[in-house]
Amino acid sequence: MNLSSKNFLQPTVMCLSTFLLLGMCDCLAGYDDIPEQSFVQELPVVLNASRLRQPVSEAPNAMTVIDRAMIKASGFRTIPDLFRLVPGMYVSNYTGNQAIVGYHGVIEQHSRRMQVLVDGRTVYMPPYGGVVWEDLPLQMQDIERIEVIRGPAAASYGGNSIQGVINIITRDASVLQGFEASATKGNGGISDAAINFGDRSGKLDYRASLGYRSDDGYDTSQYDPNYDGHTTRLFNLRTSYQPNATDNLEVQFGYNKGSRGVGSDNSQFDKAHDTQNTAYFQQITWLRNLEGGNEFKIQYSHTYRDELNLLGVLSDNITVTRHEVEIQHTLHTSHTNRMVWGAQLRQDWVKAPNQFWSELNFHVSSLFAHDEWRINPQWILNTGAMLENNGLGQESVSPRMALNYHVDKKNTLRVGLSRAYRNPSVFEERGYYHFDIPGVGLAIFYQSRGGLNPERLTSSEIGYLGAFLEKGFSIDARLYQDKLDDGIYETTDIPLTPPVYFENIIIGTHTGLEVTTKHQWGAYNQLTFNYSHQDINSNRGDYEQSVPAYMISALYSNSFANNAAVSIGYYQQATVLPMDRPAYDRQQFTRRIDLRLAKKFKANAHGTEGEIALVVQNPITDKHIDYRRRNEFNRRAYLTASINL
Amino acid sequence: MRFNRLRSVVLVLGCIFIFNPIPCWADNLRLLVVLSYDLPAYQSFANTLTKNLPESVQATVLHNPEKVAEQPQTDLIVSVGMRASLSAVSQTKVPVFVVMIPKVSYEQLLVQSPKQSRAPLISTVYLDQPWERQLNFIQAILPEHRRIGLLYSAQTLADLTLLRKQAAKLDISLIDKRVLSEDKLFSTLYDVLDSSDILLSLPDTTIYNSTSIRNILLSCYRSGIPFIGLSQTYVNAGAIGAVFSSQQQLSEQVVEAIRLFARNGNLPKPEYSHDFTISLNPEVARSLDIKLSSPGIVRSIMSSVNRGIP
Numbered sequence: 008m009n010l011s012s013k014n015f016l017q018p019t020v021m022c023l024s025t026f027l028l029l030g031m032c033d034c035l036a037g038y039d040d041i042p043e044q045s046f047v048q049e050l051p052v053v054l055n056a057s058r059l060r061q062p063v064s065e066a067p068n069a070m071t072v073i074d075r076a077m078i079k080a081s082g083f084r085t086i087p088d089l090f091r092l093v094p095g096m097y098v099s100n101y102t103g104n105q106a107i108v109g110y111h112g113v114i115e116q117h118s119r120r121m122q123v124l125v126d127g128r129t130v131y132m133p134p135y136g137g138v139v140w141e142d143l144p145l146q147m148q149d150i151e152r153i154e155v156i157r158g159p160a161a162a163s164y165g166g167n168s169i170q171g172v173i174n175i176i177t178r179d180a181s182v183l184q185g186f187e188a189s190a191t192k193g194n195g196g197i198s199d200a201a202i203n204f205g206d207r208s209g210k211l212d213y214r215a216s217l218g219y220r221s222d223d224g225y226d227t228s229q230y231d232p233n234y235d236g237h238t239t240r241l242f243n244l245r246t247s248y249q250p251n252a253t254d255n256l257e258v259q260f261g262y263n264k265g266s267r268g269v270g271s272d273n274s275q276f277d278k279a280h281d282t283q284n285t286a287y288f289q290q291i292t293w294l295r296n297l298e299g300g301n302e303f304k305i306q307y308s309h310t311y312r313d314e315l316n317l318l319g320v321l322s323d324n325i326t327v328t329r330h331e332v333e334i335q336h337t338l339h340t341s342h343t344n345r346m347v348w349g350a351q352l353r354q355d356w357v358k359a360p361n362q363f364w365s366e367l368n369f370h371v372s373s374l375f376a377h378d379e380w381r382i383n384p385q386w387i388l389n390t391g392a393m394l395e396n397n398g399l400g401q402e403s404v405s406p407r408m409a410l411n412y413h414v415d416k417k418n419t420l421r422v423g424l425s426r427a428y429r430n431p432s433v434f435e436e437r438g439y440y441h442f443d444i445p446g447v448g449l450a451i452f453y454q455s456r457g458g459l460n461p462e463r464l465t466s467s468e469i470g471y472l473g474a475f476l477e478k479g480f481s482i483d484a485r486l487y488q489d490k491l492d493d494g495i496y497e498t499t500d501i502p503l504t505p506p507v508y509f510e511n512i513i514i515g516t517h518t519g520l521e522v523t524t525k526h527q528w529g530a531y532n533q534l535t536f537n538y539s540h541q542d543i544n545s546n547r548g549d550y551e552q553s554v555p556a557y558m559i560s561a562l563y564s565n566s567f568a569n570n571a572a573v574s575i576g577y578y579q580q581a582t583v584l585p586m587d588r589p590a591y592d593r594q595q596f597t598r599r600i601d602l603r604l605a606k607k608f609k610a611n612a613h614g615t616e617g618e619i620a621l622v623v624q625n626p627i628t629d630k631h632i633d634y635r636r637r638n639e640f641n642r643r644a645y646l647t648a649s650i651n652l
Numbered sequence: 653m654r655f656n657r658l659r660s661v662v663l664v665l666g667c668i669f670i671f672n673p674i675p676c677w678a679d680n681l682r683l684l685v686v687l688s689y690d691l692p693a694y695q696s697f698a699n700t701l702t703k704n705l706p707e708s709v710q711a712t713v714l715h716n717p718e719k720v721a722e723q724p725q726t727d728l729i730v731s732v733g734m735r736a737s738l739s740a741v742s743q744t745k746v747p748v749f750v751v752m753i754p755k756v757s758y759e760q761l762l763v764q765s766p767k768q769s770r771a772p773l774i775s776t777v778y779l780d781q782p783w784e785r786q787l788n789f790i791q792a793i794l795p796e797h798r799r800i801g802l803l804y805s806a807q808t809l810a811d812l813t814l815l816r817k818q819a820a821k822l823d824i825s826l827i828d829k830r831v832l833s834e835d836k837l838f839s840t841l842y843d844v845l846d847s848s849d850i851l852l853s854l855p856d857t858t859i860y861n862s863t864s865i866r867n868i869l870l871s872c873y874r875s876g877i878p879f880i881g882l883s884q885t886y887v888n889a890g891a892i893g894a895v896f897s898s899q900q901q902l903s904e905q906v907v908e909a910i911r912l913f914a915r916n917g918n919l920p921k922p923e924y925s926h927d928f929t930i931s932l933n934p935e936v937a938r939s940l941d942i943k944l945s946s947p948g949i950v951r952s953i954m955s956s957v958n959r960g961i962p
Contacts, residue, residue, distance in 0.1 A: 042734050042757035042809050045855035046779055046883050046896070047693035050862050053869040054890030059939040151874070181867045184838060209863025249866065300888075300935060416943050474941070 051252045052296035056337040056347075057304060060154065064419040064472045065379075067389035067409030069157040069485045071523065077535070078147055080564035080574035082603035082622035084191065084199060084220070084645070086147065087140045090173070091560050091578050093155045094521040094537035099594075099634040103224020103235035104267045106140040107634060110157065110170045111489065111517055111541065111554065120429055120462075122160070122168030125175045126259065128290055128308045131167050132327050133357045133367075136432030142286040142312055144241045144261030146218040148187065148201050151178045157521065158487065159466045161405035161427035162391035163377050165351070169405075169427040169464045170489075180205070180247035180257065181212035186652040193622075193645025196223030196236055213246040224268060230637040231271050234279035239265035253297075259290040269316070276318060276444065283315040301338040307331065321442055325359040348376040355398075357433060362440050362453075367433055369398035387411040395428070399436045403428035403461045421470035428461040435459060435495050435509040453497075454506035462511070463492040479527035489517040494550075496586070515545030517554075531566045555581040570608065576601035585634060597631040599624070599640075617650040681914045683711045684726040686740055688733030688752075690715040697732050697752060701903045709910060720744055728913055730906060734761065741765040747773035749909050749919055751902055754780035754855050756809045758922060775919035777905045780810070780855060780882075781895055782924045783818040785954070789895040789930065790880060791822065792953040793944055794850060797878070801848025802828040803840060808856040831859055841868060845875045852880045853891070865889055876940055884931050892942065893932040897925035930954075 063070050071093045083089055087106035090096045097109045110121060117137030123130050125145060131138050156164075156172040164172045183205030191199035198221050205214035224235030243261035250256070266281040290308040297303060310329040316322060335349035353371040357363065377391030392406040407425035414420060440453035468487035475481065494513025499505065519541035526534040540557045543550060558581070564574035577600055584593045605620035624643040625631075633640050685701060687694040698713045705711055714720060717739035720729070729748045731737040734757055737750045742765050750758060755778040762774070781789075790800065800819065804812060812828065819826050827848045831840045837859060844851065851872050853860050860868065860882075869890040872879045881891030884898075902925055909920050930947040937944040945953070 041688065041857075042754055042760075042855070043688075043752045043779055044857050045809070045860060046752070046754075048857065048862060048885065050865045050885045050889040052889055053866045054873055054933075054936050054939075056935070058870075058873075059935055062938050062941045064941065065938060179870055181870060207867060209861075209866060212866075252862065 049252045051249050051255070055294070055296050055302050056300065056345075057294060057302060060152075063483060064413070064474070065387055065411055066156075067391075067407065067411070067421075067423060068160055069421075069468070069470055069483065069521065071155040071157060071483075071537075073153040073155070075151065076564070077562060078150060080533075080562055080572075080603065081576055082574065082601050082620070082624070084147070084197070084222075085140070086143070086145065086150070086175070089153060090155070091576075092535065092537065092562060093157070094523055094560070095157060095519065095539035095541065095558065096155070097555065097558070097580070097583070100225075100638060101634060102269065102638070103222065103233065104141050104237035105235075108138070108140070108173070111519075119432055120167065120170040122164045122172040123175070124164070124172065126177055126290065127292070127306055127333070128288065128310070129165075129167070129329075129331060129353070130310070132310070132312055132329065133355050133432065134325065134327070134359055134362055134434040134438065136167060136434070139284075139286075139312065139314075141237060141239060141265070141267065142263055142284050144243045144263040144286060144288065145175070145177070146201050146203075146216055146220075146241065146243075148189070148203050148218075149177045149216050149243060151176045151182070157485070158423065158468060159405075159407070159425045159427035159464055159489070161395075161429075162393050162407035162425060163347075163375060165373055165375075165393060165395055167429060169429045169462065177243075177245060178214060179212075180214050180245045181207040181209075183207075183214045187649065189647055189649035191645050191647040193643060195226065195641075195643050196221065197643065197645045198222070199647075209249070211246065211248050213244065215242070215244045217242050220265075225633070225638045226641050228637045228639040231273055232279070233637060233639075234268045234271060237265060237267045239263060241265075253295055255292075255294045255296075257290075257292040257294075259292075260288070262287040270318070276321065276442075278318065280318065284313070285315075286310070286312040297338075299339050301336075303337075304333075304335045306333045306335075320445055323359075323361045323442075325357070325362065327358075328356045330354045343381040344378065346376065346378040348374075350374045355433070361442060362434065363437055364439050367437060369433065371398050372396050385413050387413075395430065397430035397461075399431065399433065400457075401430040401459070401461050403430060417474055419470075419472040421468070421472070423466070423468045423470070425464075425466045427464045427466065429464070429495075430461045431459040431495055431509070438509070451506040454508055456508050459495055459509060460493045460511050462494050465490045465492070481525045483523040485521045487517070487519055487521075491515045491517070496547075496550075513545060513547055513550055515543050515547070515550050518542050518544070529565075532563075533565070534561065534563045536561045549584070549586050552584045553586040555583040557581050570606060572603075572605045572607075574603045576603075588635060592632075592635045594632050594634060598628055599631065600627055602626055615650065615652050617648070620647045620649075621645075622647070681709045681910065682725055682727045683709050683910065684720070684723055684729045684746075685711055685713045686717050686720050686729055686731045686736040687713065687715050688717055688731075688735035688737075694732050694752075697899045697903070700899045701730065701906055704900075704903045704907045706907070706911065708914070728910065730910070737761055738765065741774065745772065747913065747919060749906060749913075750774065750776035751906055752779050754778055754809050755922075755924075756811060773913075773917075773919050775909065776922045777897075777902055777909070778922065778924050779897070779902070780924075781897070781928065783815045785895060785924070785928065786852070786880075787818055787822055787824060788954045788957050789893070789950070790850060790852065791824075791957070792950045793893055793932065794878065794942065797849035798823070799825045799827055799847065799849045801844040801851040801877070802826060802854060803831050803837075803844060803851075803856075803859050804828060804854055805831045805856055805858050807858045808854050810854045810856075834858065837864060838867060838871070841871055845871060845877055848877060850878050850880060853882050853886065855882060873936075873940070878937070878940055878942060884929075887931045887933050890936055891933060892936050892940070893930070893944075895928055895930055897927065898929045901925055901927040901929065 087108050090108050091098045099107045117135040119136040123138045154174040160168045160172045187203040189201045200219045202217040218241045221238040225233040241263040245259045248256045263286045270277040270279045272279045288310040292306040294304045308331045312327045314325045331353045333351040337347045339345050351373045357367045373395040375393040380388045389409045394404050396402045405427045409423035412420045438453045438455040441451040443449050466489045470485045473482045493511035495509050496513050497507045498510050521539045524536045537560045541554050545551045559579040561577040566572040579598045601624045603622045607618045630639045630641045685698050702711050717736040720739045721743040726746050729740045729746050731740040731750050733752045740748045758776050829840045829844050831837050878892035881894035883896045887894050930950050
């Protein structure tokens with residue numbers, strides 16, 4: 008539990024990089040005028056297993072892909088908003104700078120049951136096991152695509168993925184040669200700027216991103232002035248080095264610093280003030296392409312996050328570091344069978360003097376294997392399992408199987424069964440949230456008792472995928488039943504009287520339907536439509552109410568021949584009462600429309616391009632409530648000007 | 653009578669001319685295999701070829717084409733690659749069978765080497781594929797992809813006029829754009845990808861090389877556009893498929909040519925390789941949500957098209 012132990016992995020990384028930089032050769036370099044060279048030259052393996060996305064019709068889970076075109080058409084400024092385009096996913100904000108992304112229930116401030124990865128690096132963090140979205144050193148412009156696995160995928164992604172996985176893939180280092188810049192200004196204090204630049208030589212490529220993002224958060228409501236604006240400055244860099252045809256070395260770095268408005272002048276102790284948040288990461292990935300399409304990957308990352316939260320004489324600071332090493336080996340055992348196996352070792356260190364008795368240092372280790380067997384062209388069987396030890400005394404094995412049947416080239420059926428475990432977060436297991444308030448004495452809000460069992464989710468689903476390209480139509484539908492046992496939630500010995508502690512007290516069965524349809528007509532019309540319906544049958548009424556019975560989202564986009572584009576987003580959800588909120592925070596039926604109008608122009612004959620885009624969120628309907636009644640969402644309008652050189 | 657006698661003389665002379673103007677080497681042909689460079693691609697071709705040769709052929713492999721003129725008595729040279737071919741043609745008077753260069757380059761070789769210095773007999777099996785085969789291949793694997801994107805430059809080693817004609821016959825649109833300079837490569841690529849269903853690579857190392865291929869393949873992949881390569885290496889890199897002639901297939905054709913030469917001192921006419929390999933990348937295809945047939949089925953579709961079967 009000391010700081011120096013955080014560095015235990017660094018020598019390994021140094022050795023690895025030294026090894027990688029030795030002994031590379033390029034046999035045909037310097038023989039440029041040889042006509043046969045095109046046919047005999049060595050080429051690097053570019054589209055390897057890590058880079059290839061699994062087609063939706065072959066994946067063992069339902070999957071939603073959000074690509075750059077959708078990101079642009081949506082007009083959203085922040086990453087969490089994008090998940091409104093995923094059926095069954097609830098997006099809201101605890102405050103204007105604390106987004107909530109939840110899937111399938113237990114909607115509460117920290118969505119603890121989703122795995123979130125950025126380029127393979129886990130970004131859900133202790134102590135709560137959720138993601139602090141605003142602290143990610145990542146801009147919308149940096150994202151290549153987002154793959155959202157709907158349904159448990161603990162067998163491949165570990166214990167935080169019992170409800171699903173958000174896999175954010177950033178743009179490749181080689182994607183940008185030149186300079187892009189954009190500036191956004193709008194009401195509600197919206198003021199964003201982004202600069203992206205990069206260069207590529209084929210062997211060494213890089214892409215860098217500088218960003219500034221700020222807004223005032225929610226408007227003042229009758230319940231609270233809502234001091235929840237934020238200012239974020241961030242930088243990220245992705246470099247890729249290809250010493251030869253088989254190896255690829257990637258180094259990434261990201262830094263985010265900013266202030267976040269928290270508290271309220273209506274509160275006695277937690278007055279309106281800013282926290283100062285700092286987060287950064289370094290990541291190094293070495294990938295070797297082996298014979299026969301096999302590959303071996305080793306990745307190390309270090310993540311740091313610090314929240315400096317000073318409340319006059321009190322403080323509530325959190326510092327977290329994570330070291331993570333993962334090895335992954337993909338191999339084709341035959342023409343019809345492919346497997347991936349690997350192991351992960353993670354060391355988390357948490358210092359939060361008001362939330363734990365002491366600094367905590369724990370190791371999470373896991374071992375996983377996944378097999379994809381193409382029994383014949385019609386049938387694909389996916390099986391997998393993960394063994395995970397959370398370093399706090401819990402160990403679990405999460406198995407999964409899915410069978411996909413291609414009825415014909417257009418229709419696919421999928422049946423999936425899985426059991427997934429989520430090990431308790433460090434706060435659930437060891438939390439001790441307390442303040443020694445001068446003149447008042449010791450106030451203990453949370454005092455965990457430990458000894459929790461992992462949550463257990465047993466899931467079954469039937470999926471159907473239809474792709475009718477000639478009609479410009481596709482459909483992805485899924486019927487599922489997820490049974491949660493030993494669900495961890497907070498409780499008190501005396502009702503409404505702290506200290507709060509955690510227990511395995513939720514049992515619930517989720518039954519639901521999710522449908523996505525995509526339509527394309529004419530040369531440029533596209534419509535994505537999502538619908539989800541869910542029922543929960545639980546031993547707890549508050550749990551049953553914690554998801555909207557249905558949600559709808561739709562995104563229509565059209566680009567005209569004169570370089571103008573229009574897109575309309577529609578988001579609707581039934582009433583919901585988040586589990587950790589009192590009845591007056593019930594979020595009523597909400598409906599929202601977003602509109603984006605854009606016009607591209609050529610600035611000069613050398614290919615310099617620009618675009619002006621206007622986004623109006625919620626232009627027609629009245630304000631609605633997000634998560635808490637004080638969070639009134641009113642109309643937002645902003646203009647973005649961008650240029651590519 | 654006089655006429656009959658004359659006819660007999662002509663016949664005899666004719667027989668002598670046909671059967672014995674130059675020696676035949678049914679038993680002991682001295683073959684010199686000249687490599688352009690002492691590099692693995694050339695060495696492996698030489699190895700494949702020598703393994704396939706009949707025992708009656710005495711083969712010597714020369715790794716340095718500059719020394720071709722210094723070689724002792726040689727009946728036939730197999731020159732592997734352009735450098736070796738140029739040396740063999742310009743520095744010797746020995747018949748040369750050229751391998752491992754594409755058709756356009758072979759034609760350049762003939763133009764570049766003056767007639768007086770050229771070997772008396774020269775022929776080749778082209779390294780590249782005929783357009784008809786290439787287009788049949790694309791149609792067999794991706795019948796709905798009718799707009800073929802092409803990038804070319806002044807260095808492209810392919811006859812595009814012929815390709816345009818062939819594509820027009822098959823009602824295929826070509827979206828071809830010239831890459832004016834290296835820094836315009838990717839803007840030109842994006843233009844082509846915007847209006848194409850597929851990108852077909854051409855022999856041109858100024859466009860397709862180990863430095864650029866990564867960004868080309870990634871750009872194609874991001875646009876959901878399959879890429880057709882030139883060789884197995886392209887398929888390994890991420891092309892959806894390629895039709896090409898393997899070293900073994902080329903060697904077999906070279907051996908046939910050597911046998912013919914050994915029998916009657918002639919070389920076959922320059923032609924494309926009779927046999928070819930179909931290589932597909934099912935994982936890339938799956939990822940692009942493209943259903944590919946097996947190479948065997950693709951081959952039979954290609955041959956049925958050739959036979960005129962609808």
